[in-house]
Amino acid sequence: xxxxxxxxxxxxxxxxxxxxxxxxxxxxxxxxxxxxxxxxxxxxxxxxxxxxxxxxxxxxxxxxxxxxxxxxxxxxxxxxxxxxxxxxxxxxxxxxxxxxxxxxxxxxxxxxxxxxxxxxxxxxxxxxxxxxxxxxxxxxxxxxxxxxxxxxxxxxxxxxxxxxxxxxxxxxxxxxxxxxxxxxxxxxxxxxxxxxxxxxxxxxxxxxxxxxxxxxxxxxxxxxxxxxxxxxxxxxxxxxxxxxxxxxxxxxxxxxxxxxxxxxxxxxxxxxxxxxxxxxxxxxxxxxxxxxxxxxxxxxxxxxxxxx
Amino acid sequence: xxxxxxxxxxxxxxxxxxxxxxxxxxxxxxxxxxxxxxxxxxxxxxxxxxxxxxxxxxxxxxxxxxxxxxxxxxxxxxxxxxxxxxxxxxxxxxxxxxxxxxxxxxxxxxxxxxxxxxxxxx
Numbered sequence: 001x002x003x004x005x006x007x008x009x010x011x012x013x014x015x016x017x018x019x020x021x022x023x024x025x026x027x028x029x030x031x032x033x034x035x036x037x038x039x040x041x042x043x044x045x046x047x048x049x050x051x052x053x054x055x056x057x058x059x060x061x062x063x064x065x066x067x068x069x070x071x072x073x074x075x076x077x078x079x080x081x082x083x084x085x086x087x088x089x090x091x092x093x094x095x096x097x098x099x100x101x102x103x104x105x106x107x108x109x110x111x112x113x114x115x116x117x118x119x120x121x122x123x124x125x126x127x128x129x130x131x132x133x134x135x136x137x138x139x140x141x142x143x144x145x146x147x148x149x150x151x152x153x154x155x156x157x158x159x160x161x162x163x164x165x166x167x168x169x170x171x172x173x174x175x176x177x178x179x180x181x182x183x184x185x186x187x188x189x190x191x192x193x194x195x196x197x198x199x200x201x202x203x204x205x206x207x208x209x210x211x212x213x214x215x216x217x218x219x220x221x222x223x224x225x226x227x228x229x230x231x232x233x234x235x236x237x238x239x240x241x242x243x244x245x246x247x248x249x250x251x252x253x254x255x256x257x258x259x260x261x262x263x264x265x266x267x268x269x270x271x272x273x274x275x276x277x278x279x280x281x282x283x284x285x286x287x288x289x290x291x292x293x294x295x296x297x298x299x300x301x302x303x304x305x306x307x308x
Numbered sequence: 309x310x311x312x313x314x315x316x317x318x319x320x321x322x323x324x325x326x327x328x329x330x331x332x333x334x335x336x337x338x339x340x341x342x343x344x345x346x347x348x349x350x351x352x353x354x355x356x357x358x359x360x361x362x363x364x365x366x367x368x369x370x371x372x373x374x375x376x377x378x379x380x381x382x383x384x385x386x387x388x389x390x391x392x393x394x395x396x397x398x399x400x401x402x403x404x405x406x407x408x409x410x411x412x413x414x415x416x417x418x419x420x421x422x423x424x425x426x427x428x429x430x
Contacts, residue, residue, distance in 0.1 A: 023427050064348035066312075066355075085348060087313055093422065100420050105313055108422040113320050113430070115423040117328050120316045120355050151355070 024110075025134045030255060031231060031270035032132045033091055038246040038256070039236050039267060040094035044074035053297050054127055055080060057157045057304065065122035068149055070111045070142070071129030075099030078106070084122075089114070112138050114145045121150040123157075128300070130279075131160045131271050134229075139272070139282055147289045147307050156289065156305040163228055163273040165299045175268065177229035228275060231268035241265045274301050309405075309421050311364050312395045315356055317421065319407035319414075321429045329360035330405035330414070332367045338419075342396045346388050352395065353382060365394040 024033070036043065058081040061067065065084045069077055072088030073095055079086055089109035090096050099106040109115050111129055124146045133139045146156045165171055236256075241247035247265045250256035256267045279301045280294055293304040319327025362373045372390050374381070381387040404413040405421055414423050 023430060062351075064345065064351040066352065085312070085352075087316070089423075091424070093420075096420055097418070100418060105310055107309070107313065107317075107420055108424055110424060113425070115318055115320045115327075116316050117318045117357075122351075 022137075025138075027134050027270050028132065031268055034246075034250070034255060035234065035267040035269050036092040037094050038241075038250055039234055040074075040092060040098060042236055042240045043234070044095065044098045047074050047076050050076065050080060051127070051159075051298070053295070053302060054125065054157065054159070057125070057155070058084065058123075061123050061155070066120065068114075068116070068121040068124040070109075070114060070124060070126050070146060070149075071132075072096075072099060072104075072106065073128075075102055075104045075106065077125065077127060078102075078104040087121075111145065112141045114149055116149045118148050119151045119154075121154060123155045124150050125156070126158045128159055128161065130158060130282075131273060132269070134270060134272060136282070140286060143283050143286050144288075147286060147305065150307050152307055154307045155292075156307070157302070158279065158283070158305070159297075159300045159302045160274045160279055161271060162296065162299050162301045163275045164296075165273075167299070171230075174230040174232045174271075176227045177231060177270075228273050230271045230273060232271050234267045234269055235259065235262055235264035236267060237264050276301070279303050309400045309416050309419055310396055311361060311368070311398055312352065313421075314364050314400075314405070315361055315395075317405065317423065319409065319412070320423075321407060321410055321412060321425060324407060324409045327407055327409060329357065329364065329408070331408060332364055332400060333404040333406060333413070334367060334400065335404075336400075336402035337368050338399045338401045339397055340399055342392070344389065344392050346385070349388050349391050349395070350382050353377075353391070356395075361394060365398065368398045368400060370394055370398055 054077055058067065058077065061081060061084055063083040067081070067084050067086045069086060069088040072078060072090050075088055075098065077086075078088045078099060086104065088099055088104055088106040089111070090099070090106070091108065091110055093108050096106050096108050111126065112133065126142065126146055130139050130142055133142060143158065146158065150156060236247065247256060250267065251258065251265065256265050259266050280291060280303060283289065283291060283303055283305055289305040289307045291303060292306045295302050314330065314332065317328070317330055319330060321327065358377055362375060365371065365373050370393065373394050374387070399419050400416050401419050403416045405416060406413050412429070414421055416422075
């Protein structure tokens with residue numbers, strides 16, 4: 001039984017959409033887009049350390065290269081190589097505004113459907129982005145887009161969170177999700193294979209990190225070594241949270257909860273963490289590029305592609 | 309939004325066969341100086357859709373780009389300076405980008421285009 005569910009989910013993805021576009025799944029709207037919109041300034045203030053491996057990739061590019069950063073966040077890597085020109089995009093307007101304030105060339109766009117004509121970039125980077133996409137189809141689309149928008153011979157760097165975390169204690173702070181979540185949270189457009197709906201209420205997520213996960217889980221899903229779907233908390237300090245804005249609404253709709261002990265509004269970000277080999281399998285399923293390097297670094301799986 | 313970006317942007321609305329180039333509606337244009345880098349410009353030249361650039365540049369108020377180009381121009385500093393100005397120093401601060409097939413407007417505010425599609429356009 002253990003092997004059956006994942007392949008059913010994959011088949012649903014493939015049957016669900018043959019066209020380039022599909023509606024954004026609810027779980028991403030609620031636990032990626034709205035969260036980043038709400039936490040943008042705080043999130044940006046914590047994102048300053050430049051990851052050496054990304055820096056090395058950018059420094060390896062030819063002078064005068066045009067680099068496209070899809071899912072640029074607060075723009076940490078934009079302009080990192082002063083010999084290159086960067087154009088960034090992110091789905092979060094608040095984050096893009098922060099990038100623009102630093103003088104970067106940015107736009108609001110969706111990594112799954114980049115509004116770019118093909119072959120314009122010399123390189124593309126996707127740093128900690130794909131793990132926020134909730135279906136394999138969407139993750140594959142994002143890879144296709146990265147390859148499409150660079151020229152022949154252009155390079156692509158992708159990094160994603162690994163299921164195999166260096167600090168195992170971190171995972172205990174995350175809330176695992178049932179693999180059945182896609183039926184309820186992807187949205188009404190997806191076909192349903194189960195008549196019963198697991199009721200997974202955010203308000204039932206326990207504050208205590210050691211509590212058992214809630215929802216409709218069978219034994220195999222509570223085994224965290226196989227688990228790949230998680231909600232990862234972000235603590236937004238009260239003094240940072242808007243009183244009359246996003247956080248108030250988020251609290252009243254159950255999108256976020258209060259942690260008085262930590263003095264923070266807690267938002268949950270959706271992650272599909274990648275297992276060993278999964279990123280390579282994903283990019284290999286896309287035509288048009290070859291893998292030139294792959295590595296594990298600081299709890300992330302990373303891959304470098306070259307468009308052929 | 310600089311014209312280097314505009315030259316890349318394409319309407320990706322469902323059903324649109326050719327969403328490039330986007331027409332520009334101008335409300336506010338700003339000029340910002342950028343360091344001149346001829347190597348970068350020569351690299352970019354091969355990728356640029358020239359007519360889209362000249363049209364966009366005129367829309368933003370700069371009509372000095374030649375209508376036609378030839379490779380020798382890349383040796384001319386005068387030409388490169390004009391290319392530099394059009395590509396990197398003109399900013400559409402406020403306005404819209406318009407899909408050439410559907411007429412759908414993508415807003416540009418504070419220099420940032422918002423290219424996100426609505427659910428029915430995907």
